Amino acid sequence: MSVKDGDGTTSQDGKAYELQIYPRLSLETASCCILRVTKEATAASVIRDAAETLGLDTRKLYVLAEVKECGGEEWVLESTDLPVHRVLLWPRKAQEQHSQKEGFYFLLQERNHDGSIRYVHLPTVGNEQESKRLVARGFLPPQQEDLEDLCNLPVLNEDSILDNLRIRFQKKKIYTYAGSILIAINPFKFLPIYNPKYVKMYENHQLGKLEPHIFAIADVTYYAMLRKHINQCIVISGESGSGKTQSTNFLIHCLTALSQKGYASGVERTILGAGPVLEAFGNAKTANNNNSSRFGKFIQVNYLESGVVRGAVVEKYLLEKSRLVSREKNERNYHVFYYLLVGASEEERREFRLLQPEEYFYLKQENFMIEDADDLRHDFERLQQAMEMVGFLPATKRQIFSVLSAILYLGNVTYSQKSSGREEGLDVGPPEVLSTLSDLLKVKEEPLVEALTKRKTVTVNDKLILPYSHSEAITARDSMAKSLYSALFDWIVLRINHALLNKKDMEESVSCLSIGVLDIFGFEDFETNSFEQFCINYANEQLQYYFNQHIFKLEQEEYQAEGITWHNIDYTDNVGCIHLISKKPTGLLYLLDEESNFPHATDKTLLAKFKQQHQQNHYFVPTPVMEPAFVILHFAGKVKYQIKDFREKNTDHMRPDIVALLRSSDRAYVRQLIGMDPGAMFRWGIIRASIRALAAFNEAGRRWAAKTAGVVRPNSRVPLGELQRSNVPIERMYRHAPMLDFSFDHSEERPLEAFEDIFASCESKKDMHAQIINSIKDLQLDGEDPRKLLQSWGRLRFPRHVLQKNKNPKTRQLIPKNLLDTRSLKYVVGLHDRTTKSLLHLHKKKRPPSISAQFQTSLSKLLETLGKAEPFFIRCLRSNCLRRCK
Numbered sequence: 001m002s003v004k005d006g007d008g009t010t011s012q013d014g015k016a017y018e019l020q021i022y023p024r025l026s027l028e029t030a031s032c033c034i035l036r037v038t039k040e041a042t043a044a045s046v047i048r049d050a051a052e053t054l055g056l057d058t059r060k061l062y063v064l065a066e067v068k069e070c071g072g073e074e075w076v077l078e079s080t081d082l083p084v085h086r087v088l089l090w091p092r093k094a095q096e097q098h099s100q101k102e103g104f105y106f107l108l109q110e111r112n113h114d115g116s117i118r119y120v121h122l123p124t125v126g127n128e129q130e131s132k133r134l135v136a137r138g139f140l141p142p143q144q145e146d147l148e149d150l151c152n153l154p155v156l157n158e159d160s161i162l163d164n165l166r167i168r169f170q171k172k173k174i175y176t177y178a179g180s181i182l183i184a185i186n187p188f189k190f191l192p193i194y195n196p197k198y199v200k201m202y203e204n205h206q207l208g209k210l211e212p213h214i215f216a217i218a219d220v221t222y223y224a225m226l227r228k229h230i231n232q233c234i235v236i237s238g239e240s241g242s243g244k245t246q247s248t249n250f251l252i253h254c255l256t257a258l259s260q261k262g263y264a265s266g267v268e269r270t271i272l273g274a275g276p277v278l279e280a281f282g283n284a285k286t287a288n289n290n291n292s293s294r295f296g297k298f299i300q301v302n303y304l305e306s307g308v309v310r311g312a313v314v315e316k317y318l319l320e321k322s323r324l325v326s327r328e329k330n331e332r333n334y335h336v337f338y339y340l341l342v343g344a345s346e347e348e349r350r351e352f353r354l355l356q357p358e359e360y361f362y363l364k365q366e367n368f369m370i371e372d373a374d375d376l377r378h379d380f381e382r383l384q385q386a387m388e389m390v391g392f393l394p395a396t397k398r399q400i401f402s403v404l405s406a407i408l409y410l411g412n413v414t415y416s417q418k419s420s421g422r423e424e425g426l427d428v429g430p431p432e433v434l435s436t437l438s439d440l441l442k443v444k445e446e447p448l449v450e451a452l453t454k455r456k457t458v459t460v461n462d463k464l465i466l467p468y469s470h471s472e473a474i475t476a477r478d479s480m481a482k483s484l485y486s487a488l489f490d491w492i493v494l495r496i497n498h499a500l501l502n503k504k505d506m507e508e509s510v511s512c513l514s515i516g517v518l519d520i521f522g523f524e525d526f527e528t529n530s531f532e533q534f535c536i537n538y539a540n541e542q543l544q545y546y547f548n549q550h551i552f553k554l555e556q557e558e559y560q561a562e563g564i565t566w567h568n569i570d571y572t573d574n575v576g577c578i579h580l581i582s583k584k585p586t587g588l589l590y591l592l593d594e595e596s597n598f599p600h601a602t603d604k605t606l607l608a609k610f611k612q613q614h615q616q617n618h619y620f621v622p623t624p625v626m627e628p629a630f631v632i633l634h635f636a637g638k639v640k641y642q643i644k645d646f647r648e649k650n651t652d653h654m655r656p657d658i659v660a661l662l663r664s665s666d667r668a669y670v671r672q673l674i675g676m677d678p679g680a681m682f683r684w685g686i687i688r689a690s691i692r693a694l695a696a697f698n699e700a701g702r703r704w705a706a707k708t709a710g711v712v713r714p715n716s717r718v719p720l721g722e723l724q725r726s727n728v729p730i731e732r733m734y735r736h737a738p739m740l741d742f743s744f745d746h747s748e749e750r751p752l753e754a755f756e757d758i759f760a761s762c763e764s765k766k767d768m769h770a771q772i773i774n775s776i777k778d779l780q781l782d783g784e785d786p787r788k789l790l791q792s793w794g795r796l797r798f799p800r801h802v803l804q805k806n807k808n809p810k811t812r813q814l815i816p817k818n819l820l821d822t823r824s825l826k827y828v829v830g831l832h833d834r835t836t837k838s839l840l841h842l843h844k845k846k847r848p849p850s851i852s853a854q855f856q857t858s859l860s861k862l863l864e865t866l867g868k869a870e871p872f873f874i875r876c877l878r879s880n881c882l883r884r885c886k
């Protein structure tokens, strides 16, 4: 796709876009047709134009499918979907060159009258099966050098297993079974085995009948769920860069495709948008992977009993917060910072007060070089498009970017010892950084400086204010940045879940079936391991235990119960290690919590406690007395953990004085981030959007009136102030909501003609009012009746001619429907807010739960969900670079 300005068809944004459409039909046609369309062109109009251009029989039915070869994805567009919007999510190169070889394109396919798609050229499996049958009957010699299932190896040892995997991998067979477990070796290159033909080929097939494939696992879980009415889960494990996230994407795609028979539903579209948003905020370039997920996730796809997707939920685990303030050389901070800094327009740069990337302390610690500026610019556009797909209004996007900018500025806060002799404490600066910070976060400078330099402690009788030492102040500053970012990430996950929610989920009576996919960080053993690795490896111990239970223990018990002669297989039972870490009351995590709460404790006393309590434990390996570290014998090997900062990291919540500071912000979004009332901002966001739309309606009316009277007024916009003056209830609303930031939203500026279009969609003034009432009826306006507000809006001028002439019954939704309901938002908050609350110190108890306790809670919740489901396992392996698929 390419963008052309000026000539030809133009969209609201003044651009015409080129689409290349490849026919995949039973009859021979031209290899491709090129259309020039606007951003608003629907799939239906594109199909019509393509069929005409290609000279096809227009009585036949066709569908348009978006193909993303690298993800194995093929999404059939609904007639109202907008193809150009999809293209805007593609990588830059694919957008610019838009040929099939870039792996992103549109297909035109034929559709049957029952709605199913007519697939042509399905791969044939007949011959292969025939030859297998001949081999089985002894007519052909067995010619297999490699086996699809490791369980069939005549000799089962490490060498034979690795040989088999290697031979298969060299033949580009990256998948192998070990019983029902799928082993996937990352080929680091695209293999053409993921398009919908393969989804179809594996549909409703018994595992093992066809070549091993990830779609086979998706298919088995889907049909097992429907047949047995039991939830299913797929646990994906493997080291960083082994392909877990890619596998998750293939699975989610297949699981939704199976259910929709080729059509993308609203949920899938939201999932589609959720991916790039989560990726921008939760992924970063690391030494092992240019796009490494720095958080664990569990995506649960919910189904109706009929097998149709009805919603989805994303749960996240342990975002790596430390990356925000420091990381290894050649690694990067979260993608979104670079997207913003390189991709923002001049206007955005001014608004968010952006500097050059190398001017930020939080970004310049690594060997800083941005060679991929064009990609980053494109990724920023893609991110914005994806944010829109999950329902972020332009104003919300701007609030998010302001917070990101504030986080970066925090890193530039510096300290020096107070110069004036007698006064103790620190000077904080530089002044321009502090004033920008105060402006971006909308907090007063004085309390900001206080929070950055002094600790406030409240005791029973007294309030103590103590100045930080230099290193304590740096920790406090970084802690503020980390907490803000992780609150932002939690908020984004929450809003994605809100967009993915199906209202039926709120009704208990609706019976629920689901398939969950767990993509969680693998076992870690670095040169220096700390608290983060300790938590991650503990999660892996728990998952290994779950794996053992299902693969060995339960299976063997079943054999015994059925009286089958069976020699129990020895497996490494890791329950001892789990007890060492988490058994009450002396497990390492409990000792850590104890020492984290004890005011005089240090890392040293913590280590002494560990040693004293567990000296005799087989899983607690002795270390030299002086070494500030301890070693644990994990199922995957010994790992040495440095005790330094364990206590501090375990209690790294948002500090109460920082919470108090942010609560005083004049920016509703910042207050919302720290958990005041997630609903409030959301409601006001919608009202604000409605008011803006109405202001513009009004102006369009004026313009029309002026035009018909032969006068064209140059000033095309009513200042909101004018609106305010003329409408008493609106004025009252301003008073009721002093925190609202009603400054005009420039990024939302659209030509007024666009609003005439909206007028055109309403049959009458009554109709327009009905739409707006409908849009805001769920909102609680602090006792204000929305109808009263509308009465005043009724005084706005409407262009009579448009209202009279237009009889088009199709109405247009001003604000996405699924985002209009605060009840559902509250429901999602209830589901996911536990960790946010803890993080932000909002618990009723005096002390919020420690980070490890929160992690343990979310892990137990996960294990409980997994425990109720039938599991499948995918083990991802990272191929080494010498033997990668050529």
Ligand SMILES: Nc1ncnc2c1ncn2[C@@H]1O[C@H](COP(=O)(O)OP(=O)(O)OP(=O)(O)O)[C@@H](O)[C@H]1O
Pocket (backbone or CB within 6 Å): 186, 187, 188, 189, 190, 191, 238, 239, 240, 241, 242, 243, 244, 245, 246, 247, 288, 289, 291, 292, 293, 294, 521, 522, 876
């Ligand atoms: N099946 C596959 N086909 C083609 N390329 C793949 C496949 N699996 C993985 N890759 C490539 O390998 C890269 C790393 O994979 P991925 O990000 O999924 O790893 P990961 O295990 O999730 O890593 P991390 O734990 O760091 O997030 C991907 O960016 C992709 O380019």
